Each structure stands twice: as C-alpha cells, then as structure tokens.
Amino acid sequence: MSNVAGFTDLRKVYDPNSIIVELYFGQSLQPIRCIAVTYDSDTYVTSDPSSCQNYDTCELLDLERANVDTTTDFSDFSRMISTGDTITGSYVNSILGIRLNDTIRTFNATFAVASSSDVPICVLGLGPKNGESTGVQIENGIVSPTYKSLPILLKSAGLIKSTSYSLFVADNSGSLAFGTVDHTKFEGSLQLVPIVDVSVDGELLEHIKAPLEIQVVLLGISLESNGTLYPVLQMESPALLAIGMQATYLPQKFLDELVGFYGLLYHDDLGGYLAPCDLPGSLVFNISGVPLTTALKDYLTETPLTFSDQQKACFLQLPPTGNIDYCALGNSLAMSNYIAVDLDALMIGVAPLKTQPDDGPSQIQSIPEAFRKAVPAPVLPANTYNKSDLVAIPLPRAKKTYTLNNGGKLQISSFYTIVCLITYMFIII
Known part of the structure; x- marks a missing residue:
C-alpha cells in the first residue's frame, strides 16, 4: 500500500x-x-x-x-x-x-x-x-x-x-x-543522509536528545555551467530541509559569486535579483558527501519585466541574506530529487528524480526496508554538530550586467505582492 x-x-x-x-x-x-x-x-x-x-x-x-x-x-x-x-x-x-x-x-x-x-x-x-x-x-x-x-x-x-x-x-x-x-520515481539507489541536531544554544544541545528541526550538514555548494563544475563555497554548516518554502536561502558569499558570474541585476522594489528566464546552469549541493543537483531555472519566477536585450526577466528565488550565514533548502531541491524522511531513524534518503516518467506499475517499499538497503553517505557526522567558517572560491565575472527596459518600474500592488508573499510567507520565526 x-x-x-x-x-x-x-x-x-x-x-x-x-x-x-x-x-x-x-x-x-x-x-x-x-x-x-x-x-x-x-x-x-x-x-x-x-x-x-x-x-x-x-x-x-x-x-x-x-x-x-x-x-x-x-x-x-x-x-x-x-x-x-x-x-x-x-x-x-x-x-x-x-x-x-x-x-x-x-x-x-x-x-x-x-x-x-x-x-x-x-x-x-x-x-x-x-x-x-x-x-x-x-x-x-x-x-x-x-x-x-x-x-x-x-x-x-x-x-x-x-x-x-x-x-x-x-x-x-x-x-x-x-x-x-516508490522506486519508479527516482534513479538508482537511495543514499542516506543523517539528520543532525543543531542549535545556536549550546546548553540546549546538551539537554535535548532529538532534533528540533530537519537539518543536514552542507559541506559545499558548486555551480555547473556549460559542462564545467565550479566549486564556489567550502563549508561545514547546517542546512534546514525547507520543502514547502519557495525560496532557498544560501550564504551571501555564494550569492555574490553567482550574481557576479551571470551579471544579474538587483531590483530595489522587489528586494532581490532578476535573471533571464532561461538562465542556464545548475547548483550542486554537497550534503554529507552526497551531491544533489538542482537546475537554476527551478529558482525563477516570471515577472512582467524585460531586459534591454528583450529577454524576459525572472525573479531569482535566492533572497539576499546579508551577514547571516543561513541555509534553507526550499522546494527547488524536491523538483530534481526524491526525498524520503524517517524521523525515527533520524535519516533522509535522497536520489535524483527520473527525467522520464516510468509507465510501469509502482514499486512500493516501506521506508525502513528501503533504508536498510540504501547506500550510506560518505561523510557521517555525529548527531550533535557545530558549524565551521565558510570559504568562498571566486568565480569568473560576467562581461556585462543586465539592465531593464523603461527603467524597470513595476506595479507593486500586483507582482510584488504575489512574489514576495509566495517567497517569504512560509518562513516561520
């Protein structure tokens, strides 16, 4: 069943x-x-x-x-x-x-x-x-x-x-x-990633025997573009599994490199970046040694704006995070990857989604049984965990920066309300 x-x-x-x-x-x-x-x-x-x-x-x-x-x-x-x-x-x-x-x-x-x-x-x-x-x-x-x-x-x-x-x-x-x-939904075998117990309050960590949130260890973020993989950020940092949230939150150091590489434009009214709607490339997250790939197009939301070269401008669902090195992996992760969560075992099973639907019957298996046959992640941290400093590796810079037609003015009552509420409304404090 x-x-x-x-x-x-x-x-x-x-x-x-x-x-x-x-x-x-x-x-x-x-x-x-x-x-x-x-x-x-x-x-x-x-x-x-x-x-x-x-x-x-x-x-x-x-x-x-x-x-x-x-x-x-x-x-x-x-x-x-x-x-x-x-x-x-x-x-x-x-x-x-x-x-x-x-x-x-x-x-x-x-x-x-x-x-x-x-x-x-x-x-x-x-x-x-x-x-x-x-x-x-x-x-x-x-x-x-x-x-x-x-x-x-x-x-x-x-x-x-x-x-x-x-x-x-x-x-x-x-x-x-x-x-x-359902094994018909993903490629290959599930890989097991541990859920870690992370808290900003060290004393709290000593007294709680189970996590408050579903967090994993993010070891790095890379950019794949035109067949080249660029390591951008080396880290050992907790990342919240935030499926249900449209935006993905990554350290500002990474966002700065991404913006410079593509020449993306910051829009004051929207409070975020605009990119061509056909933006190529992918982000690759190293989670406990398991690479999870997401297409950059999955981070884009259409707007009524256009760039001066007539390309359509989309809103990038990677909001600026300033000095806060906060990581939250939103819906885009689940658009490319199958995710199974076992809160009893404190493990997450991940695998790439199949690019073509499987027309055959479903191949259903209980999660405990599937996890027993899954491949453990290469890096298995302890259940309790403390973050380390981030190391950014500079990317090549774009030769041009995008500009908007007609000054890029926007009717705030329409698009801004839609984009910003969809992006941020489910970030619970």
Whole structure:
C-alpha cells in the first residue's frame, strides 16, 4: 500500500511548486487544502475571515460547521512570519482526517486554529515532534508537552511502520506518501543522509536528545555551467530541509559569486535579483558527501519585466541574506530529487528524480526496508554538530550586467505582492 496523500495541480493554490494535501477538520470533516512543509512541526489552519481580504483563493475553517472542540491542555498558539504578518490562536483537540488511497482516515488529534491571522493559511507540519510550539520544558532530554503529529498518528494506528514519509515535486504536481517510497520515481539507489541536531544554544544541545528541526550538514555548494563544475563555497554548516518554502536561502558569499558570474541585476522594489528566464546552469549541493543537483531555472519566477536585450526577466528565488550565514533548502531541491524522511531513524534518503516518467506499475517499499538497503553517505557526522567558517572560491565575472527596459518600474500592488508573499510567507520565526 502506497499511502499517497496528495497529488494535486499545484498551480491552482499556494506556490506552484509546493505539495498540497487536503485535510479534513472537525466532526463534519470540513475539507481544506493545506501546504505540506518539512520546516515546521505544527499543523494549523486559519479561521479568521479578515485574512481573506487580499486573496482570490481562500479556505477558512468554520468552527461551527466543523464542530471543533476548542478545549485543550496546551498553551496558546502563535506565529510571526518574516513579512511581519502574525498568526495567533489556540490549540484544539478534535478530529483530523486525511485521504489515503481514496479512503479518508480520521484521528483524534491536536492542531492549532489561527483565530487572528493576516494570511489565510493551512499548514501540515512534517517536522520532528520536539519542534512543536507546545514544547516549553526540557527534562531528562525530553521536550514537553508535545502532541502526536499526523505522521505519528499514522504510525500509532499501524498504517505505517515508522514516522516517515517521501515527497517530490515534478511537472507542476507533487506527491506526499506516508511510510513508503516508490522506486519508479527516482534513479538508482537511495543514499542516506543523517539528520543532525543543531542549535545556536549550546546548553540546549546538551539537554535535548532529538532534533528540533530537519537539518543536514552542507559541506559545499558548486555551480555547473556549460559542462564545467565550479566549486564556489567550502563549508561545514547546517542546512534546514525547507520543502514547502519557495525560496532557498544560501550564504551571501555564494550569492555574490553567482550574481557576479551571470551579471544579474538587483531590483530595489522587489528586494532581490532578476535573471533571464532561461538562465542556464545548475547548483550542486554537497550534503554529507552526497551531491544533489538542482537546475537554476527551478529558482525563477516570471515577472512582467524585460531586459534591454528583450529577454524576459525572472525573479531569482535566492533572497539576499546579508551577514547571516543561513541555509534553507526550499522546494527547488524536491523538483530534481526524491526525498524520503524517517524521523525515527533520524535519516533522509535522497536520489535524483527520473527525467522520464516510468509507465510501469509502482514499486512500493516501506521506508525502513528501503533504508536498510540504501547506500550510506560518505561523510557521517555525529548527531550533535557545530558549524565551521565558510570559504568562498571566486568565480569568473560576467562581461556585462543586465539592465531593464523603461527603467524597470513595476506595479507593486500586483507582482510584488504575489512574489514576495509566495517567497517569504512560509518562513516561520
């Protein structure tokens, strides 16, 4: 059994390169489309009608219709996202359902309802249990109080063998499968990459026995262009697996080299860089010795702007990070690579997606069994980990810098709102 949870035309809702699943809330099983994310551990949904004011697509939880029990033993829920928007509400104990292989499975679950929100949002958090916002105490290495997330509920019900899932994004559609991998979706064998326990608070690391987030060790970033591989950044740094986030955050040192190599243009109004929409080349991430390739075209979002040479200008989803050496690998990673996560084993299995669809039957295997036969990464760090300094290797510089037609003026109310909210709205602080 494949336990496939979502296979949706992603251009219709949220970011066109996200995995959308339909969850069912409350006694009435009200259906709401939600974005599946690996960088958050909580599941939450908006009930505030005012959050829909600036959005054409808006689905809200109707507490009365859904008959949601609003009592809970947990604290209030809150989020602030990097646009400055706030999400506040409370945790509830109620029915949560998900469709698996045409059958709606329901559970007595805990999730959060945002009664005050600036954005209409529903998130299915797939992160570690210790990362839940309810966790405010640490005793004997255990974070408490926490609740059972959807993957944990599926395991507790005997539907999957471990707290695990696999996902990918391809051809404007995405798939999330709990507990299994499908060998017809990727090339070769899975390679195992460890999830590491990283915290800016050294004392916190000493007291927590499991990660708060899904982070991996990034050893370097290279640029592939015209058949030449250019090592650009040598490092030993944690990187957040941030599937569900359109933007990818990389150290500014790398971005500066990339911009100089291609002659990309910074746009003040957009707060980021513009590139030709047919930008060639690929980024290669060295994760624990495993190279993962992503095409630069997968980091581009169309704009109404054009360059002076009449090429269409696209917005580069690699935002400037300034002095913060922060790494978060967003949706573009899953557009080229199959990713399986086992939160019990604290391992991630990765492999390149097949370039041509396999017309044969699915080849489904449980994730624990698939991981036993997978290839371990060449570099296996300890579970606890501290970052090292970054070393940048200069790239050749472009002979020209792109310029825009007509001064590149933009109607902020249209494109800026779309791009910046899609890019940044799911960065949870």
